[in-house]
Amino acid sequence: MPELPSSPAERLAAEEDREGLPPSEPLLQGLAVELGPQGASARRRLGIAAWIAIAWMVLVIGSAVLASFLPLKDPINWADSSHLNQGPTLAHPFGLDGSGRDVLSRVVYGGRVSLVIGFGSIAIGFVLGGVLGLIAGYFKGRIGGFIGSVLDIFLAFPQLILALAVVTFLGRTTVNVTVALAIVSTPILARIARASTLTWSEREFVLAARAQGARHRRIMFREILPNVLPAMFSLALLGIAVVIVAEGGLAILGASVKPQTVSWGNVIVSGKNSISNAPHIVLAPSIVIFLTVLALNYLGDVIRARFDVRESSL
């Protein structure tokens, strides 16, 4: 039994919370309804590993967003030239790099660029690939065949080379690297969307919607898309992780953002010549990337498991 609200103000608040719910409904059941009747509480529990992953992502994203308000040295202009390649100390937990710059500050600021590239390119790929995949999966005839084969051509192309070529042609800016990696990620996401659309569009509720006079666009975006999204979301989270790693790869090939822009890839590159005597310069950003990728992968799995609509419960 829930405790009765004592003060009038509390009672009022409780009343307000209940608005929109049927009177007999306990407040929390509104949430349970979202997740289904069986094991609603079990599904709502995330588990410690998921919380650690979420905490890590909050830390990484939060520090990147708030970097300029944090007590950090300037990642480019501040340098302590007397302690080059110095290992971790209390003042500089991640140590100093070959030019005496603070590695922690560079990793935090680098996160800005790397995360923008990661989330940005996947966001573009998600929308573009989602729409292409929906169209290709829904119109199975000539249009679907054409889009499908164009996607296959893009997939057949070595992806790193494709990104490399795009960056080389467009120039080494954050936006261009994002675009390049978006081009790489679009066909992958489009394929998932297409495969998922192919199966969902065969379902009877699509025919039922047609029989109600719904247009193609409405069927695609309102009937099929909501069913396709979960599969795309979990893949997109993995995709962000892959793109962050790919940015590092491009940096080592000299095709990521210009060296004066700090990204995780560029921090690794700046330490690669002194890897034998000062491994911390390479290790610090690598470990951050590793943990971020791990967290994103794990969260992708959790999301997939949560939104997995089992056939039996249909």
Add this chain to the structure above:
Amino acid sequence: MTLLPRRRVRRALDTDQRFPTEPLDGALLEVTDVRTMFQTDRGLVRAVDGVSFSLERGRTLGVVGESGSGKTVLSRSIMGLLPKSGVVREGSIVFEGREIGHASPEEMRSLWGTQMAMVFQDPMTSLNPVMRIRRQITEPLLYHLDISRSYANELALALLTSVGIPEPERRLNEYPHQLSGGMRQRVMIAIAIACGPKLLFADEPTTALDVTVQAQILDLLQAQQRERFMAMILVTHDLGVVAGRADEIAVMYAGRIVEKAPTTTLFHQMRHPYTEALVRSIPRLTNRSHTRLDVIHGRPPDLVNAPPGCKFSPRCPYVQDRCRIEEPPLIDADAPGHAYRCWFPVGTPEGRAALERNRAEGRVPVGTIADTVPAADTISAAGVDTASSGGA
């Protein structure tokens, strides 16, 4: 997540299109010699082969036949819900004086939902699993009728109440998986009748449901049909389902109507051996337990290479040489509105003679056909009459 803005989409129909100026007399639906064929690797599958009937407002036509007899394809042909490619369509379908036999999907869209609607066989898969019931009902309302969202919500509530769903307010906010099969079919019916169609197709609406719920759903369909003066085409493989609910019954076999009659006429003066066989295959309550059911031996014919004569001849106990060569036309019987396709009709001297001859030659499996046709008792014994009494 919704990518499209939640604005009201423009009205699909003008008022004069929705309410035609044509006089209300005359048949609502006139189907003449409809043929629907599918192109396959094996050849042309003649799923519907020369079907004609007409249906008036407020009447129910029962379409009965076993799997593969073309009943579902027939209803989808009329509704224009066939795949785009590989389909050959012939014949004329006139709906409210308008030829729709070869209408494009765009033209048909102005009829779907508001003029004709369909209740599908499997309520488990014909509702969108990720949309709340509320949206699935209000969506066609908002789309077709020029009404506000709050009015659409009120209508949705009224619809759910009218299809007999308990706690309709709560159900509106639930997802399909939270509803039982019977309730889902009720929701499907609510969606189908939401925009007040003049013609409702019910494509085996109870096949996927528990037996105990079947009668309820059929009664609901009948009640809604009467209340709204809709015409209904009730497709089923169960003669018992249509017995008390259809005004007229068309029995289909191999894509053809083999017998068509007003319901009482059909059960009392059935002429086609296939109709008789269907009636006989209904288990009777008066039978002792473990009585073998009268089955129809064999399988429906291959619709690519159908037999030249009567399509039922390979399975027919009355079969004569003529049946295998010459296909009988649809012959008008004595009773008005009764027609059948048979050279040796059941219950006529010719039919009895044919059966005698076959039995003398040992061609009829012993015990499958009784000497007299106990049509009337068969039906009442099968519980058909009991099922029909609950309708009103």
